Amino acid sequence: MTDRSPLARPFPIMPDIGGVTRRIARAGYKDWGRCDLTFIELAEGTSVAGVTTQSKCPSPEVEWCRAALAHGRARALIVNAGNSNAFTGHRGRAAVEAIAARTAAHLNCAPEQVFISSTGVIGVPLPIDKAEAGLAAAYEAAPCSWEEAAATIMTTDTFTKGAVAQAVIGERTVNVVGIIKGSGMIAPDMATMLGYVFTDAAVAPALLQQMLSAANRRSFSCITVDSDTSTSDTVLAFATGAAGNGPLASMDDAGADALAAAIGRVCLELAQLVVCDGEGASKFVEVTVTGAASDESAHRVALSIANSPLVKTAIAGEDANWGRVVMAVGKAGEPAERDLLSIRFGDTEVARRGLAVEGYDEAPVAAHLKGQEIRVGADLGLGDGRATVWTCDLTHGYIAINADYRS
Amino acid sequence: MTDRSPLARPFPIMPDIGGVTRRIARAGYKDWGRCDLTFIELAEGTSVAGVTTQSKCPSPEVEWCRAALAHGRARALIVNAGNSNAFTGHRGRAAVEAIAARTAAHLNCAPEQVFISSTGVIGVPLPIDKAEAGLAAAYEAAPCSWEEAAATIMTTDTFTKGAVAQAVIGERTVNVVGIIKGSGMIAPDMATMLGYVFTDAAVAPALLQQMLSAANRRSFSCITVDSDTSTSDTVLAFATGAAGNGPLASMDDAGADALAAAIGRVCLELAQLVVCDGEGASKFVEVTVTGAASDESAHRVALSIANSPLVKTAIAGEDANWGRVVMAVGKAGEPAERDLLSIRFGDTEVARRGLAVEGYDEAPVAAHLKGQEIRVGADLGLGDGRATVWTCDLTHGYIAINADYRS
Numbered sequence: 001m002t003d004r005s006p007l008a009r010p011f012p013i014m015p016d017i018g019g020v021t022r023r024i025a026r027a028g029y030k031d032w033g034r035c036d037l038t039f040i041e042l043a044e045g046t047s048v049a050g051v052t053t054q055s056k057c058p059s060p061e062v063e064w065c066r067a068a069l070a071h072g073r074a075r076a077l078i079v080n081a082g083n084s085n086a087f088t089g090h091r092g093r094a095a096v097e098a099i100a101a102r103t104a105a106h107l108n109c110a111p112e113q114v115f116i117s118s119t120g121v122i123g124v125p126l127p128i129d130k131a132e133a134g135l136a137a138a139y140e141a142a143p144c145s146w147e148e149a150a151a152t153i154m155t156t157d158t159f160t161k162g163a164v165a166q167a168v169i170g171e172r173t174v175n176v177v178g179i180i181k182g183s184g185m186i187a188p189d190m191a192t193m194l195g196y197v198f199t200d201a202a203v204a205p206a207l208l209q210q211m212l213s214a215a216n217r218r219s220f221s222c223i224t225v226d227s228d229t230s231t232s233d234t235v236l237a238f239a240t241g242a243a244g245n246g247p248l249a250s251m252d253d254a255g256a257d258a259l260a261a262a263i264g265r266v267c268l269e270l271a272q273l274v275v276c277d278g279e280g281a282s283k284f285v286e287v288t289v290t291g292a293a294s295d296e297s298a299h300r301v302a303l304s305i306a307n308s309p310l311v312k313t314a315i316a317g318e319d320a321n322w323g324r325v326v327m328a329v330g331k332a333g334e335p336a337e338r339d340l341l342s343i344r345f346g347d348t349e350v351a352r353r354g355l356a357v358e359g360y361d362e363a364p365v366a367a368h369l370k371g372q373e374i375r376v377g378a379d380l381g382l383g384d385g386r387a388t389v390w391t392c393d394l395t396h397g398y399i400a401i402n403a404d405y406r407s
Numbered sequence: 408m409t410d411r412s413p414l415a416r417p418f419p420i421m422p423d424i425g426g427v428t429r430r431i432a433r434a435g436y437k438d439w440g441r442c443d444l445t446f447i448e449l450a451e452g453t454s455v456a457g458v459t460t461q462s463k464c465p466s467p468e469v470e471w472c473r474a475a476l477a478h479g480r481a482r483a484l485i486v487n488a489g490n491s492n493a494f495t496g497h498r499g500r501a502a503v504e505a506i507a508a509r510t511a512a513h514l515n516c517a518p519e520q521v522f523i524s525s526t527g528v529i530g531v532p533l534p535i536d537k538a539e540a541g542l543a544a545a546y547e548a549a550p551c552s553w554e555e556a557a558a559t560i561m562t563t564d565t566f567t568k569g570a571v572a573q574a575v576i577g578e579r580t581v582n583v584v585g586i587i588k589g590s591g592m593i594a595p596d597m598a599t600m601l602g603y604v605f606t607d608a609a610v611a612p613a614l615l616q617q618m619l620s621a622a623n624r625r626s627f628s629c630i631t632v633d634s635d636t637s638t639s640d641t642v643l644a645f646a647t648g649a650a651g652n653g654p655l656a657s658m659d660d661a662g663a664d665a666l667a668a669a670i671g672r673v674c675l676e677l678a679q680l681v682v683c684d685g686e687g688a689s690k691f692v693e694v695t696v697t698g699a700a701s702d703e704s705a706h707r708v709a710l711s712i713a714n715s716p717l718v719k720t721a722i723a724g725e726d727a728n729w730g731r732v733v734m735a736v737g738k739a740g741e742p743a744e745r746d747l748l749s750i751r752f753g754d755t756e757v758a759r760r761g762l763a764v765e766g767y768d769e770a771p772v773a774a775h776l777k778g779q780e781i782r783v784g785a786d787l788g789l790g791d792g793r794a795t796v797w798t799c800d801l802t803h804g805y806i807a808i809n810a811d812y813r814s
Contacts, residue, residue, distance in 0.1 A: 055737030122730030313809035323529030330462030402720035
């Protein structure tokens with residue numbers, strides 16, 4: 001078991017969401033003494049939206065969710081921990097269909113209103129008998145807390161992760177909460193990010209999708225731990241409507257901006273929590289690129305910096321190695337001019353327009369790099385494009401988690 | 408000082424090349440008791456070709472070489488070790504111009520016939536006084552061996568690297584030799600790959616460039632240590648013509664194929680030697696992708712596998728974790744179908760058409776992974792595209808070299 005991340009944040013106080021009931025059970029996907037199946041029941045009429053991995057080799061759960069999202073409505077979410085069911089062919093698909101059928105029968109709904117995720121070992125079909133026994137137990141279980149649900153979806157995460165925000169729509173205050181797991185590692189498999197957002201706001205599926213997609217672009221799409229992408233990454237948003245606001249159908253509706261902003265804050269916090277549990281992470285790193293040819297170009301340069309092993313090891317070593325940042329800008333393949341490039345650590349500019357800043361004060365840079373929250377800035381001096389992404393450092397802990405075992 | 412790589416190969420017996428004279432000297436770019444300036448004099452009429460980093464932030468040496476290559480002729484190569492002169496603005500450019508001017512005066516040639524590389528610390532202009540003193544000493548030095556030159560261009564490489572091949576052109580046997588440095592690390596800076604190929608064949612600059620570019624596509628473009636790209640990477644090829652073969656001007660000329668093949672073999676060996684000195688490397692890894700939509704697509708998928716930290720740590724852990732290979736195929740963004748994908752370690756297929764091979768013999772896989780030369784195969788089952796790339800594993804040694812120090 002890996003130690004709790006030094007970057008762990010406390011689980012927040014999260015309100016209940018009308019129309020959302022959480023239950024957990026032991027399916028026994030692994031030989032561990034903990035709950036590993038989460039069943040979240042959703043009120044009739046709940047809207048759903050989602051974003052899934054860009055992997056060309058997605059798990060059958062991802063394929064199921066993509067198809068189900070087209071219908072726009074959800075009555076249940078099932079999350080299995082300990083077995084990702086990825087790369088398991090027709091037997092994996094059969095397990096997903098069985099879970100959906102059984103839960104649909106339990107709730108008297110259509111199977112495509114049952115959303116399913118799995119995370120854990122790859123290449124082993126999810127055992128249908130264990131899933132069905134776990135579901136039977138979960139259906140009968142007493143409701144549990146958000147933190148218990150957040151703990152049950154974890155694999156080798158080192159802390160539970162949740163986020164909360166509110167918005168005012170007309171005369172109603174609506175709640176938005178979320179839980180997430182990642183990027184812990186379960187031997188011998190890859191990390192997977194699974195995130196779920198719940199709100200009691202009434203919002204049409206298409207608008208919820210628009211809000212989630214926009215939030216995703218500024219949160220989950222802006223984090224990286226090691227540049228690797230899971231076959232199972234999934235974020236789903238559910239809106240029950242229990243708050244009783246006038247249903248939102250367009251961004252022009254009053255209060256839609258506020259709800260979108262709340263969803264955005266929850267997604268951003270969830271995304272950053274994943275970075276805080278990055279394998280071996282000892283420092284949280286914010287990379288901001290300004291002066292790029294466009295925002296998209298800035299985003300790609302920022303990810304090039306954030307994914308660079310040499311930048312990440314320099315930060316682990318608390319070394320103000322701006323040459324590695326120059327390298328990472330140069331290799332991004334985006335418009336850049338060496339003699340316009342400036343680099344900043346914390347609040348201190350260490351290189352300006354292609355040259356080291358002679359005699360810059362090293363004390364605040366050294367002090368900044370000794371901290372747990374590191375800011376790296378690169379100004380390309382070309383245009384108005386800007387982007388911020390988040391990552392963690394690359395330490396011996398990453399190697400220990402990912403290399404120091406045999407499957 | 409890092410220990411000699413366990414993957415080190417012995418320096419080969421390399422013949423002298425007519426028209427090539429090697430000399431080394433101490434410029435003292437760092438406070439180290441070794442030669443750090445290499446001066447290679449080339450006979451009049453020597454053809455030159457080159458490939459340089461794709462970084463958008465290249466060093467002034469790279470810019471100088473690119474401009475000089477347009478002239479096609481070389482009389483000298485100067486390599487400075489201990490200071491990369493990268494990101495040093497007009498002062499860096501002045502140092503390069505001074506070296507070229509002084510060497511041109513010494514040899515009574517045009518400055519653009521002097522090729523220059525530097526490797527080492529970034530952001531510190533190359534000190535012109537040290538360079539000039541080093542040059543003065545090098546001009547007067549006695550000629551040295553290939554291995555002494557290979558040692559002098561090193562920074563934190565752990566072994567000297569050379570390669571040799573021969574070709575028959577008409578009635579003449581021509582020699583092709585090469586030396587290279589990389590990808591050791593010199594605190595606090597990035598690795599740089601500098602490679603130089605020399606032949607006594609007579610070949611026109613444009614044809615030499617064609618041969619070197621083709622060789623580069625199958626060698627230096629097919630290796631990766633950590634996905635990072637130096638601002639200074641440079642490979643140059645020099646052909647003196649001393650062998651007296653009928654000058655080659657076209658691939659249709661008799662013997663051109665043989666020379667191109669010999670240059671290809673030398674470049675491939677040099678490229679693989681760089682991987683063998685990869686930071687912290689304990690295993691040499693060959694990744695072959697077959698069945699892709701095109702060769703280019705196969706190359707991108709192979710690099711996605713070879714650059715994946717999760718694949719590289721699994722290999723370090725001697726773990727047959729084919730799920731991570733699936734993940735790396737999936738994230739490459741290239742055409743792939745999960746249910747057509749097959750994965751191989753060594754000679755054993757562990758997953759076939761989207762499913763684990765049930766009951767495959769784990770003994771040969773485990774034995775293969777315990778070795779120093781690891782082969783990973785992925786067949787995409789789509790088309791005839793194929794590619795092979797080479798990398799090394801990702802170990803605690805990489806973190807130790809790159810994070811466990813302060814500049």
